[in-house]
Amino acid sequence: MPPSSAGASAAGAHVARALGTPWRAVTVFLLPAATFYVAFTAYPVFRTLWNSFHKVLPAKEEFVGLANYAELVRDEIFWRAVRNTLVWACTSPLFEVSIALVLALALYAKVPGRRFFRIAWFTPVLMSYVVVGIIWAWIYNYDWGAVNTGLRALGLNSWTRAWLGKQETALPALIFVTTWMWSGFNMVVLLAALHSLPSEVIEAAELDNCGWWGKLVHVIFPMIRPTVLNLVVLSFVGKMKIFDLVWITTKGGPLWSTETVSIYVYKRAFEWNTFDLGYPSAVASVWFVIVLGSVLTLSYVFRQREKLEY
């Protein structure tokens, strides 16, 4: 909004003009987007919700009421998937954002080669999960993967294992991959937030003889808090949706230890030969409500106004 009075009066004239809304122009401009939105977003969402109360076989559909939801409550694999996804979504933001904060502060301290570091660290996030998944499946390879090769070189032969093949290590190993992938992204956002801080405030803190720790905790952190919380929500939502990486590396195995909700929906809809699209729709609907609910709760808790994604 224009702050000056001249600007305000111009805005007023603008409103007066707009009273005769050019509906024709509005329609012409909005129609293409609205068509795409209704046909490929809104309608599919409602159709999925509708599916979830039916048994949807290729040739016929049959109303089953809440049967799908009742089955879901008893479905142990579903609960396993929920647990895995929640573990992922709740731990990732902590790792990603804290590593990113350390890196951002290091670059903020004006080390040489800042531009290079920033650009290099951002690269993982530009690659598709398919590429990243294949590379990391190799890095975790038992015989010649970088992790085990490194451990052997350090004489820690007893530590080597098939990282993605063991139930205890598969999920942590994948969480490590997403942390590797997203830390740089978070760092870039935090660095931008740091650079937008008013320098007078920081200089004032320096004059007051604040130590660097005091400066960080009492001056810098409170000011970048909104950005940090945004990143936490962003990272959380991203992990709630995660599919590609798991599909390429473990397909949910071994023994459901990396099964996520998205993977389970896909398997039930397109891999298992049950041919019923109703049950996976119920899973997707429940997850949809949970994701939306948790984002709303988080942003309420963080007292943030919108602007959540990307």
Next chain:
Amino acid sequence: MHRLQRAVVLFALCVFTAFAAGPFFWVATMSLRTTSEISRDHYAWPGTLHWNKFPDAWFNSNYSTYFQNSLLVVVSAVIILTLVGAMAAHCFARYRFKLNRFFYFIIFSTIIFPPQITIIALFQILVQYGLFNSLIGLTLVYVAFQLPITVYILESFFARIPGDLFEAARIDGYSEMAIFWRISLPIALPALSTTIILNTILLWNEFLYAVVLITDEDKRTLPLGIQRFMGDQMEDIGMISTGLMIAIIPVVLIYAFFSEKLIQGMTAGAVK
């Protein structure tokens, strides 16, 4: 002492850089080595550079098809997205009408939807309309998928264009369409290029919709092709690396030329 501190920090940053970029570097070296060379030592520097592996993957393993499909889908989706998104964003930013904010919020909130909520029904719908297993169907879905973020980025830019400019144009007798084409779009060029680059990268990498909506070998996009190739040639690490590099190189090229734009696009909205 201060110097020493600095050196330690710099060293740590270099280690992290190796950690962040190392995996890609490793694949790049393997893409120029044969699988038998690789299995002797996975981490050796490429002695002879086998550039011929690239044409080999391109012509003999269907990579030319995958690449062309990806290019076709991404370019057409991005063109449609830019036009449709800019029109909608212009409309939201420029006209005051009842329910303006309501419609904007409806579109905006879709950004957080998990794709699973649409994917099953999209499968049914595309089958119904004969768009399943077609690049056109995939393109249309991609447009809908990226529309919210595109409208969001463009709207916030359009909203900052001073209204006086439009008043002046109106007085000069410009039609609403002409105002959009000849004033809004040229001014918004920086924001448009941000969304174009962002959408190109995200769609180039997209996997979930493609894996559900495409099954024919000759319609696969690059991520699907790589997955297929990986399944077929499990042991042929050298060739898979070459395939990975074919998918990575366009992204790296775009990043080399437009790194700031790309970072801006990817992080838009996260900065408060």
